[in-house]
Amino acid sequence: MELFTNQVLAGIATGAIYACMALAVVMIYQAIDHLNFAQGEMAMFSTFLSWQMMQWGIPYWGAFVLTLALSFVGGILIERLLFKPLAKAPVLTNVAGFIALFAIVNSVAGLIWDFTIKQYPTPFGSSPFLGSQLISTHQAGMIGVTVLLLILLFIFFQYTRMGLAMRAAASLPESARLVGINTSWMIALGWGMASAIGAIAGMLIAPVVFLEPNMMGGVLIYGFAAAVLGGLTSPLGAVIGGFLVGVFENLAGTYIPGVGNELKLPIALALIITVLVVKPAGLFGRPIVKRV
Amino acid sequence: MSAVEDVVNEAPAVEAVPKRAMTLGYGTSLVVLALLILVPLGVKNFIIFQLTMLLIYGLAVLALNILTGGSGQFSLGQSAFYAVGAYTSAILMEHANMNYALTLPIAGIICFGFGFLFGQPALRLSGVYLALATFALATAMPQLLKLGFFEHWTGGVQGLVVTKPDAPFGLPMSQDMWLYYFTLAITIGIYIASVNLLRSRSGRAFMAIRDNEIAASAMGVDVALYKTLAFGVSAGITGVAGGLGAIAVQFVAPDGYTITLAISLFLGMVVGGVGWLPGSIIGSAFIIFVPNIAEGISKGLSGAVFGVLLFLVIFLVPHGARQVAIVAQQLIGKLKKN
Amino acid sequence: MTAMLNVKDLRAYYGQVQALHGLSFALNEGSLTTLLGANGAGKTTTLRAICNMVRSTGAIEFEGKPLSGRSTENVVRLGIAHVPQGRGTFTTMTVEENLQLGAITRNDKAGVVSDIERMYQHFPVLKERHTQQAGTLSGGEQQMLAVARALMLRPRLMLLDEPSFGLAPLIVRDLFKILGKINREDKVTILVVEQNAQLALELADQAYVIETGRIVMSGNAKDIANNEDVRKSYLGY
Numbered sequence: 001m002e003l004f005t006n007q008v009l010a011g012i013a014t015g016a017i018y019a020c021m022a023l024a025v026v027m028i029y030q031a032i033d034h035l036n037f038a039q040g041e042m043a044m045f046s047t048f049l050s051w052q053m054m055q056w057g058i059p060y061w062g063a064f065v066l067t068l069a070l071s072f073v074g075g076i077l078i079e080r081l082l083f084k085p086l087a088k089a090p091v092l093t094n095v096a097g098f099i100a101l102f103a104i105v106n107s108v109a110g111l112i113w114d115f116t117i118k119q120y121p122t123p124f125g126s127s128p129f130l131g132s133q134l135i136s137t138h139q140a141g142m143i144g145v146t147v148l149l150l151i152l153l154f155i156f157f158q159y160t161r162m163g164l165a166m167r168a169a170a171s172l173p174e175s176a177r178l179v180g181i182n183t184s185w186m187i188a189l190g191w192g193m194a195s196a197i198g199a200i201a202g203m204l205i206a207p208v209v210f211l212e213p214n215m216m217g218g219v220l221i222y223g224f225a226a227a228v229l230g231g232l233t234s235p236l237g238a239v240i241g242g243f244l245v246g247v248f249e250n251l252a253g254t255y256i257p258g259v260g261n262e263l264k265l266p267i268a269l270a271l272i273i274t275v276l277v278v279k280p281a282g283l284f285g286r287p288i289v290k291r292v
Numbered sequence: 293m294s295a296v297e298d299v300v301n302e303a304p305a306v307e308a309v310p311k312r313a314m315t316l317g318y319g320t321s322l323v324v325l326a327l328l329i330l331v332p333l334g335v336k337n338f339i340i341f342q343l344t345m346l347l348i349y350g351l352a353v354l355a356l357n358i359l360t361g362g363s364g365q366f367s368l369g370q371s372a373f374y375a376v377g378a379y380t381s382a383i384l385m386e387h388a389n390m391n392y393a394l395t396l397p398i399a400g401i402i403c404f405g406f407g408f409l410f411g412q413p414a415l416r417l418s419g420v421y422l423a424l425a426t427f428a429l430a431t432a433m434p435q436l437l438k439l440g441f442f443e444h445w446t447g448g449v450q451g452l453v454v455t456k457p458d459a460p461f462g463l464p465m466s467q468d469m470w471l472y473y474f475t476l477a478i479t480i481g482i483y484i485a486s487v488n489l490l491r492s493r494s495g496r497a498f499m500a501i502r503d504n505e506i507a508a509s510a511m512g513v514d515v516a517l518y519k520t521l522a523f524g525v526s527a528g529i530t531g532v533a534g535g536l537g538a539i540a541v542q543f544v545a546p547d548g549y550t551i552t553l554a555i556s557l558f559l560g561m562v563v564g565g566v567g568w569l570p571g572s573i574i575g576s577a578f579i580i581f582v583p584n585i586a587e588g589i590s591k592g593l594s595g596a597v598f599g600v601l602l603f604l605v606i607f608l609v610p611h612g613a614r615q616v617a618i619v620a621q622q623l624i625g626k627l628k629k630n
Numbered sequence: 631m632t633a634m635l636n637v638k639d640l641r642a643y644y645g646q647v648q649a650l651h652g653l654s655f656a657l658n659e660g661s662l663t664t665l666l667g668a669n670g671a672g673k674t675t676t677l678r679a680i681c682n683m684v685r686s687t688g689a690i691e692f693e694g695k696p697l698s699g700r701s702t703e704n705v706v707r708l709g710i711a712h713v714p715q716g717r718g719t720f721t722t723m724t725v726e727e728n729l730q731l732g733a734i735t736r737n738d739k740a741g742v743v744s745d746i747e748r749m750y751q752h753f754p755v756l757k758e759r760h761t762q763q764a765g766t767l768s769g770g771e772q773q774m775l776a777v778a779r780a781l782m783l784r785p786r787l788m789l790l791d792e793p794s795f796g797l798a799p800l801i802v803r804d805l806f807k808i809l810g811k812i813n814r815e816d817k818v819t820i821l822v823v824e825q826n827a828q829l830a831l832e833l834a835d836q837a838y839v840i841e842t843g844r845i846v847m848s849g850n851a852k853d854i855a856n857n858e859d860v861r862k863s864y865l866g867y
Contacts, residue, residue: 035420082603089610092360096562099555100602107595161734168720168731175718177702178681178711179783180735184701221427228424233722266432273425277416 007250013135015246016142017208020201021216021223022230022238023149024194029232030157030170031190034094038101039198040220042078044213045105046071046199047206048113051120060123064203068196075195079188087184109213120206142204146239149197153235166190218265222249225272231285241283245272324570328476337468341540342580344472347479348537350576353560354486354569355529361567362490363522364502366419369410369426370557372433373403373527375549377534379437382452382544383445392457392539396478399535400528407527411520430554437546451545454538475536482529486569489525498522563605565614574613578605632694634659634819635680635787640688642672642679642843649675650686651843657787657836662813662820664834664851666827668866672843673823674715677789681705681712692787707735711785715792717776721765725756728764728775732782742782749778752808770801777805781812787819788812794826802826806833827866831855 024043028036046067053063082101086094124141157163169176169186176183201223202216209215226245230237245268252267276282328347332340352374359365380402381395390398410429417425436442438449446452459470489495497518500508509515538544556579563578564571586597609615633656642650650672657663667673679686681702690697697705706712711732720728729749733742750757753774759767764775773793780788790809794802810833813820824830831837831851839847839860847860854860 085607086610089606090566092366092558092562092566093606093610093612096559096602096606099559100599100606102599103595103602104599107593107597107599110595111592161730164723164727164730165734167723168734171722172718172720174683174702175714175720176731177683178706178714178718179731179779180703180706181731182701182703221431225424228421232420263432263435266428266435269424269428269431273413273417273421273428276421276425277413280416280421 003254004251007254008247009135011247011250012143012243013139013246014208014250015226015243016139016146017201017205017219017242018222018226018245019239019242020142020146020149020204021198021219022226022242023146023153023235024197024201025223025227026230026232026235026238027153027197028190028194029227031166031194032187033170034091034098035224035227036101036194037095037098037220038105039194040216040223041102041105041109042071042075042195043198043202043205044216045109046074046195047120047202047211048109048213050199050203051118051206051211052113054121060121067199067203071199072192072196076188076192078195079191083191084184084188087187106213113213115212115214118211120203120211122204122207126207138207145200145204146242149200150235150239153197157235162189221265222246222268225269229272229275229282231282234282234284237282237284248272321570325480332469332472337466340466340468340472344468344475344540345537346573346576346580347472347475348533348540349557349560349580350573351479351482351533351536352530352557353564353575353579354483354572355526355533356557356561357564357567357569357572358486358490358498358529359522359526360561362495362502363498363519364505365414365519365522366422367426367523367526368423368551368554368558369429370526370530371549371551371554372429373407373530374534374537374553374557375433375437375544375546376406377403377531378538378544378549379446379452379534380531381535381538382454385454385539386452387445393474396532396535400532403531403534404524404528406531408520408524410527411523414523415516415519426554427551430551434546434550437549446546447544449546451543451548453543454541456539456542471540475540478532478536482532483569486529490569494518494521559602563602563612565612565617568612568614568617570617571613632659633657634693635821636689636691637676637680638689638691640676640679640686640690642675642684642686644675644684649684649843650679652688653840653843653845655838655845655848657819657821659786659819660813660817661836662810662834663822663836663838664827664830665821665823665838665840666825666830667840669825670842671840673840674791675843676840677712677714677791677821677823680789681710706783709783709786710789711780711783711787712789713776713780713791713793715795717772719764719767719772719776719779721763723764724761725764725767725775726760728779729756729782732779733784735783745782745784749781752781752812753778769796770798770805773797773801773805774808777808777812781816781818785818787821790820790822792823792825794824794829802829806830809833827861828855 021040024039025035028039049070050063050067053066054060058066078101083094083097086097122138122141124138126136126138129135129137129140157167165176165181166186166189168179169181169183173183205219206215209219222245223242226241227238229244230239230241248271249264249268252271253264256267332343352370356367356370359367377399380399381392384390384395384398385392414422414425437446440448456467456471458467459465463470490498497508497513500511500513501515501518505515560572560575560579562575564575582601583594583598586601587594589597635657637656638654640650640653641648653676665673665676675684678684680690680697682697682700682705683702692708692710695708720731726746729746730742733745736742750760755771756775756778759771764772767775777793793805797805806829809820809822812818822830822834831854834851837849837851837854838845839854847854
């Protein structure tokens with residue numbers, strides 16, 4: 001029993017990573033109704049930017065804020081330059097675009113900063129949290145920041161005009177235009193926000209998984225899975241999904257025989273898909289009613 | 293991929309391709325066929341090998357085209373079926389001493405069954421959810437192949453070496469050349485069969501499901517049957533391609549069948565034109581040759597160059613090679629009038 | 631009276647198919663006009679063309695300003711509200727959020743709040759359901775919501791596409807009464823596209839009849855309603 005609780009707690013701790021990434025995924029989904037496969041790479045690139053700034057002597061929080069701003073602007077630029085032209089193209093072509101972006105960002109990061117692992121600092125320290133061996137202060141800090149982000153996003157979407165406009169533009173673009181919303185800019189804004197949130201996720205994750213160009217690969221998949229599990233329209237669902245995925249992953253590794261590190265990912269995904277077969281809209285997603 | 297909300301006015305996630313447009317005209321087909329038969333006669337063995345791979349990946353992209361362009365189901369998991377086909381052939385050849393040609397239909401049938409089975413749970417998923425499920429399948433496969441449990445058969449991490457066959461009846465051609473024509477014959481056979489499948493009642497059922505699943509079922513199409521059938525057929529063809537690939541490359545190993553392969557096949561489908569069967573070979577050419585070109589341009593930035601080239605293609609022809617073909621057709625039509 | 635909306639030689643296309651073949655008409659300020667015709671005649675296309683939702687050529691002027699080249703949202707911001715076919719309700723949002731969205735381009739917070747109250751007075755059923763998800767409302771209620779949402783823009787011109795569609799006759803009568811009231815009291819110019827010609831002609835001052843993308847009849851609504859030949863050939867009753 002103690003092993004079980006320990007693994008659950010450890011799962012929650014690692015789950016914070018996925019929860020944070022899942023928030024960025026849901027953010028972009030709210031804006032553009034797609035999943036952006038390159039989001040992990042963009043987050044990685046932002047994290048590298050912050051690392052570079054710190055190498056140049058800028059203190060942690062200064063680099064953090066600057067990176068957020070740059071990521072926001074960068075996200076908007078990428079959308080305007082690369083994806084606005086594809087707005088009328090078929091969905092699958094857009095997906096190919098995401099894949100192309102992935103290749104470009106990954107390759108450029110590798111060239112600039114090479115593939116050796118780098119240490120990345122955490123503002124929370126890494127001592128055991130409240131004396132527990134399972135959660136470090138950094139992981140607690142991650143959970144805290146994720147929850148804070150969630151609250152901020154909730155307030156943004158539910159209580160601000162801009163948030164309402166973005167929700168409308170994502171839900172029914174034509175109707176949104178008919179109330180005067182510039183849906184094209186809403187998409188750009190969504191990209192900017194998702195990029196910034198991704199940067200936060202990257203900067204929180206890097207101290208744990210170490211900074212290198214391929215660090216976000218697995219994280220992104222788990223982030224997607226978490227977002228889907230939680231229901232793609234629900235930021236709260238994404239966060240809870242993230243924690244659940246962390247727990248699933250840990251329990252699968254502990255209790256299912258023969259599951260080493262490599263099989264954890266497919267098993268976790270298989271579990272998630274089982275949930276989806278039962279609850280197709282995810283745990284917190286709104287059930288979809290198809291109009292015939 | 294927008295599975296979450298379905299608005300009456302929204303276009304289907306996979307664009308509908310009119311039946312007529314899914315194939316080439318007779319004239320162009322003959323030209324392409326002539327090229328495919330004659331070109332290998334004058335080139336070196338290594339090029340012949342590449343051409344063989346071109347056909348093999350073309351088959352795999354064709355299979356994906358039937359699944360996605362035909363029945364509207366999105367799959368990032370084709371590498372899993374390819375791997376199963378490859379290993380089936382390899383194991384049968386090396387452990388059971390079976391003739392290479394015989395292994396292919398077996399690989400096809402096994403993969404058909406595998407795909408059909410996978411299609412069952414996949415019935416309740418679509419769009420982004422199906423993408424995740426197939427993705428899970430693709431990532432699981434290399435790991436499954438490495439499992440100690442199967443090692444005696446699969447050769448574990450190192451995989452198996454496959455013996456390349458000689459040309460039969462003592463024909464005076466190299467192994468590569470024989471394998472090329474063998475593959476070509478199979479490819480042509482499968483291509484014709486696929487075209488006929490899509491023109492048949494089943495094909496129409498696929499497309500009805502792709503365009504509007506609810507309407508299709510309201511009209512009496514057995515959606516469950518056809519969706520799983522599409523998966524099965526697609527997996528079967530991919531399995532045959534995998535078997536051929538194993539023979540051509542002369543070995544199988546788990547890390548040769550990763551998610552990268554599945555993503556490449558997907559890109560091949562998009563570049564060729566989703567649902568346009570002849571485009572499969574163009575997509576295949578893209579995924580075989582463009583990465584090499586990218587590396588030639590810049591070793592350090594090969595990924596970035598590939599990405600840029602891919603962007604160029606999708607900016608210029610968002611609907612893939614099919615768009616080029618349609619434009620060409622219109623131009624020829626205009627010239628004929630003058 | 632200068633025309634508020636001037637449409638000259640409007641041709642509209644869906645891909646290669648031409649849906650409108652040189653439509654010309656004008657709307658006077660304060661008028662309530664109805665555009666009638668059979669299914670597929672081009673009524674919806676006309677409204678969509680005004681809002682630049684479909685490819686078109688020709689000159690459309692609103693209060694002297696040309697509309698061509700403007701994006702849909704910019705046309706709306708000039709003061710034209712469009713209640714589309716099918717209502718376009720934001721089904722996943724609450725009734726109140728739908729009304730707020732109608733006013734999303736406005737900067738006068740107090741004005742918006744008081745307008746929402748006015749809408750609840752016009753349409754009491756919306757007040758009852760104001761925290762409910764809009765998708766759970768009945769067809770008639772959603773239509774009221776769509777009209778209310780359009781009014782939140784404080785438009786000078788309101789376009790309505792088949793507001794009676796799928797609604798019970800009694801509800802349609804109520805709705806049309808409200809539209810008349812809005813036209814007279816709030817001074818909103820209205821263009822209503824309708825298949826239900828009888829009711830529409832009772833409500834409107836002016837009428838146009840459109841057939842396969844061309845205007846075949848125009849004039850005073852009462853005259854058209856009383857003209858038996860017109861009614862039989864074009865309006866089916």
